[in-house]
Amino acid sequence: MDCTTIYNDLKKLLSGEVLANVPLSEYGTWRIGGSADILVSPTTIEDICHVQRYIHERELPSVVIGDGSNILFDDTGFRGVAIHIGRALSHxxxxxxxxxxxxxxxxxxxxxxxxxxxxxxxxxxxxxxxxxxxxxxxxxxxxxxxxxxxxxxxxxxxxxxxxxxxxxxxxxxxxxxxxxxxxxxxxxxxxxxxxxxxxxxxxLRTQMVKTLVERNRKFPRKMPNCGSVFLSDPALYETVGPPGKAIEEAGLKGMTCGGAMISPLHANFIINTGGATSRDILTLITQIRAAVYERTGHRMNCEVRHLLPNGTILPAHESAEKERLANCA
Ligand SMILES: Cc1cc2nc3c(=O)[nH]c(=O)nc-3n(C[C@H](O)[C@H](O)[C@H](O)COP(=O)(O)OP(=O)(O)OC[C@H]3O[C@@H](n4cnc5c(N)ncnc54)[C@H](O)[C@@H]3O)c2cc1C
Incomplete structure (x- = not known):
């Protein structure tokens, strides 16, 4: 992929911003991740059609990102064109x-x-x-x-x-x-x-304020995180409760791997205490799944998604499992 040509072509083609070698950590709430080769921020739907056509014709790897509040960017970044849908498209x-x-x-x-x-x-x-x-x-x-x-x-x-x-x-x-x-x-x-x-x-306003107060009380707010890491599962819910409770009962609250920590406030959140890597997060995910499985017989799946360097997006537990198997081989 010739990044200079792509960058110059997209600059000419789009009205929105086109950037090269962009740290994805600035585009995700976990503040983790290497660089994307190219990142475009379309300002019109027409821009989006143009960029999709351009990418499709050249078979380039691409990914769509919003506020990055449910996505783990990889330490090695992303070799392709990231399409950032942001506030310019807020009508x-x-x-x-x-x-x-x-x-x-x-x-x-x-x-x-x-x-x-x-x-x-x-x-x-x-x-x-x-x-x-x-x-x-x-x-x-x-x-x-x-x-x-x-x-x-x-x-x-x-x-x-x-x-x-x-x-x-x-x-x-x-x-x-x-x-x-x-x-x-x-x-x-x-x-x-x-x-x-x-x-x-x-x-409705009263209800809204109540919800926000409740969330501020329950969820970690100061350290970068990606919200709930694991999905609630009805079978687990019935026997144990939500994922946070299952993780807490497995004694994992506060456990760390590198700069990543299972939040002491809410165990279904993994926080970046400083310098956490995507490997740290995936390792914690593997350890949490194994410990909860051992205790409850339920395999929890991730809500959070992991962007691989080639543009594939997987639920983070699938990525973590692939990595674990690769390390065992
Ligand atoms: C503190 C915190 C609290 C949270 N609480 C909740 C909660 O209560 N409930 C809840 O459901 N979620 C929650 N989340 C998770 C997250 O905010 C939601 O999933 C949110 O909808 C993701 O939006 P995003 O723009 O950040 O998407 P991203 O994280 O950027 O992307 C998520 C996925 O959607 C794809 N995508 C994004 N935009 C587009 C698009 N326009 N077209 C096609 N694909 C797209 C991406 O490729 C990726 O696969 C929380 C997150 C945080 C950090």
Missing amino acids: LHIEKDGHVTAQAGIWIPRFVSTVIRSGWQGCEHAIGVPGTLGGLVVMNGGTNRKGIGEQLTEATYVTVSGAIERLNQQECCFAYRHSIFQQKEKAIVVEASFQYEPGNVKT
């Missing part, structure tokens, strides 16, 4: 009947608080999620076992070859922290529409 439109359309780069707390202030309810559960709407749709994120997909009516995305297509709610195949976009890895969600119900602004 939000609310119609009189509660039909809401927003671009993928909008910050979730801004999306939720604007919808609530306009008197609509249905997305308030997501108030404290610190990512982009695009990332939230891809992950079907939310809280209290709710997902943003529940009220979604349509998701617009740019295909790997640069065409604009739309999927309705059913076609998005939403399930717990899952959407079809996790299989369509190179597709880029650019916009989503929702149908919300009328709500009482005062009640």
Whole structure:
């Protein structure tokens, strides 16, 4: 891959920023990761179509990133073009009947608080999620076992070859922290529409503040982290409880590997205490899974995803397992 040519071509092609040799640690909430060869920040949907077409025609490795609040960047970085969907794509439109359309780069707390202030309810559960709407749709994120997909009516995305297509709610195949976009890895969600119900602004605001206070109390806020590392699993939940409880009961709270530590406040969070590497995080993930399996017979899977240097994105436990097996060989 001739980075200079690609950089110059993309500079000419796009209205948004194009950067070379970019530290991914600055684009993820864990503050971990080596450099991406090229990073582009499109400012229009047209830009996204252009960059997808360019990448597709040359068969270049690529990855889409939002706020990097659910992604572990590798210590060795990424050899390809990272497409950063950020605040330049934040347009939000609310119609009189509660039909809401927003671009993928909008910050979730801004999306939720604007919808609530306009008197609509249905997305308030997501108030404290610190990512982009695009990332939230891809992950079907939310809280209290709710997902943003529940009220979604349509998701617009740019295909790997640069065409604009739309999927309705059913076609998005939403399930717990899952959407079809996790299989369509190179597709880029650019916009989503929702149908919300009328709500009482005062009640919704009170609820929103309560949620935020509760989250601030429960979750580590000062040290870089990536939110919940492991997914809740109904079978584990029934016998032991949520992943945090299972990890705590295995006696792992506060355990460290290099600069990474299982949060003493909430065991389903791994914090970067300074200088943590992606290897440190993956090692802790392997150790946690093994210890919880030994105690409970349940194998926990990761919500957090790991970006490999070649552009493949895997749930972090799959990456950790591959690495463990490679080290054993
Ligand atoms: C402190 C903290 C608390 C959190 N709490 C919650 C919570 O309560 N509930 C919850 O569900 N999550 C939570 N998260 C996780 C995270 O915020 C969500 O998963 C969020 O929706 C991810 O959005 P993002 O923009 O950061 O996506 P990223 O982390 O950048 O990307 C996540 C995945 O989505 C893909 N992706 C991102 N944007 C797009 C796009 N536009 N098109 C196609 N693919 C895309 C990426 O390739 C990657 O595979 C928390 C994270 C932190 C750090």
